Amino acid sequence: MYQLDDKTLKLIAKTCKGKTNIKLTVGYIDADGDQTIKVFDETGEIRQDNYIYEIGSITKTFTASLMAKQIYEGRMSPDDSISKYIDGLDSNTYYPTLKRLVTHTSGYATHLPLSFRENMALTFAILSGSKKPGVFPFQLDLDKMKKIIRENPLKDKDYKWKYSNFAVSMAGYAVGVASGKGYWDAMNDFISNELGLENTYTGTRVDKNLRGFTKKNEDIGNWVWNNDLTAPAGDLSSTAEDLLKYARINLYEEKPYLALCHQKHAGARFGIDMGLGWIMLKKDNNVLWHTGGTGAFRTYLAIDKGKKLAVTVLANYTINPMTLGDVILENLQK
Numbered sequence: 001m002y003q004l005d006d007k008t009l010k011l012i013a014k015t016c017k018g019k020t021n022i023k024l025t026v027g028y029i030d031a032d033g034d035q036t037i038k039v040f041d042e043t044g045e046i047r048q049d050n051y052i053y054e055i056g057s058i059t060k061t062f063t064a065s066l067m068a069k070q071i072y073e074g075r076m077s078p079d080d081s082i083s084k085y086i087d088g089l090d091s092n093t094y095y096p097t098l099k100r101l102v103t104h105t106s107g108y109a110t111h112l113p114l115s116f117r118e119n120m121a122l123t124f125a126i127l128s129g130s131k132k133p134g135v136f137p138f139q140l141d142l143d144k145m146k147k148i149i150r151e152n153p154l155k156d157k158d159y160k161w162k163y164s165n166f167a168v169s170m171a172g173y174a175v176g177v178a179s180g181k182g183y184w185d186a187m188n189d190f191i192s193n194e195l196g197l198e199n200t201y202t203g204t205r206v207d208k209n210l211r212g213f214t215k216k217n218e219d220i221g222n223w224v225w226n227n228d229l230t231a232p233a234g235d236l237s238s239t240a241e242d243l244l245k246y247a248r249i250n251l252y253e254e255k256p257y258l259a260l261c262h263q264k265h266a267g268a269r270f271g272i273d274m275g276l277g278w279i280m281l282k283k284d285n286n287v288l289w290h291t292g293g294t295g296a297f298r299t300y301l302a303i304d305k306g307k308k309l310a311v312t313v314l315a316n317y318t319i320n321p322m323t324l325g326d327v328i329l330e331n332l333q334k
Contacts, residue, residue, distance in 0.1 A: 002030040004038070008327055015324060016042050019317050021213045023051050026324070027240035029248060029310040030332055037240045050239045052199055052209050053314040054222060055299045056292025057165075058243070059236040063172045064102045064261050064277025066179075066190045072257035075178045078265075078276075085174035088146060094156045095149065101171040103266035103274040107159035112166035113140045113148055113230065138230040140169065145229055161268035165233040168277075172232020183232055191236075194255070197245060200238040202231060209237055210316045212296030223294050234294055240312050247303050247310035250288075262288060262305065287329075291322055300325040307333055 004012075004026070016022050019042055027037040039048050070076040078099035083089045096106035111119035114137065122137050148166065176183035184202050191200045199208075204222040211221050225235040238246075253259050261276040264285055273280040278288040289302035300313045300321035309332045313321035 001032060001034045001036065002028070002332055003036075004328070005331065008324075008331065011324055011327060012040050013044070015315075015319050016040055018042070018217075019213070019215075020217050021211075021219070022315065022317050023210055024317075024319070025051055025053070025240045025312075025314040026328065027244050027312045027314075028328055028332060029244055029251070029308070031307060031309060033308065035244055037244070050199060050241055051314070052205075052237050052239050053299060053316060054204060054209065054212070054292075054294040054297040055236050055238045055243070055301075055314070056234045056294040056297060058238075058290045058292040058299055058301050059232065059234045060102070060168050061261070061277040061290050061301075062187065062191070062236060062246075063168060063175065063232040064275075065255075065258060066187060067098065067102065067171060067175050068257040068260040068276055069190070069194070069255070070175060070178050071260060076174070078260075080174070082149075082170050082174060085177040086142075086146065086149070086170075089149065094154060096154060096167070096170075098171050098174060099265055099276070100158065101164075101167040102276050104161050104163050104167060104268070105158045105266045105274070106164065106167045107154040107157075108152060108162065108164045108167045110162050110164055112152070112164065113138060113144065113169070138165075138228055140166075140229040142173075142229065145170065145173070158266060161266070161274070165230060168233040169230045173229055175232070183229075184227065187232075187236075195246060195249060197238070197242040200236060200242045200246075202235050202237075204237055212294075212316045214296055215318060220296055234292065240314055243301050243312045243314075244310060247301060247312070251303055251305055251308050251310060289322075289325075293318075302326075302329050304329065304333060309333065 024040045081095045083095040100106040172183050179186035191197050203225040264273045266274040271282045281287040286306035287304050292299035298315050298321045303310045311328045313325040
């Protein structure tokens, strides 16, 4: 069984230093198939508890997985136009396909559904560790979604890769329509009854979720999603245990439709390709990953399908989980 080495433990200690309320959870599946979960705070390793974190944009992989299930069952097609699922759009106008939406090649700007100025202010607030990230910044209903679509006309082509919460939100809305249940109910049913995850759910719950803290150790709590249509891009809460179970389901493609998510559907940049929802290493498409960030929470999940490995890092502070996660994954790959 793989154990964290001294270098990794020092990196964890450095990450936790000065963060008086941190709960940093590290979990991994090694080459023998063994699973390990460890939790750290400012004092070092503490008792492992099934802490529930906001997992942010890792949600996008769940949204794409549910979409893949409905494609597999014949209720959707990756080449469907989003106009098939949103009433009231001009029938003579091009609108992006589901595949382009979940591979970030639809052409929608990264800052949407915020204005460019709102997005810059939010980015600055997050990077500076102020209290503002604790305030839910997105307000998107169907009327606003339609307005943004109409005000941002696109051409029928694969655009250069631009990470887009708005695009995945649209795809998630379509999934909800195709299911006949709406996104929230369809996703909760998928998580519980299809994936069998016991501590993963849409939104946040005051009585269950860990609270988030700034670099100044200020409590900024959790984002409250309600029924905002941006939910498919980042609203899920989960634990390391559930994420590793989800990782294992993907590693072995226990659900046949997940193979569609793991195929390359678009090129991107910075050495990455795109599956459906998942980001893939260009040099090895067997390695798939995603990060997440909401308010003060930062998360990371990666799988290596070739070597049957997985790692997740979850924190209730604005750390860089990918740095730590990649170190662990590289050690597991040796």
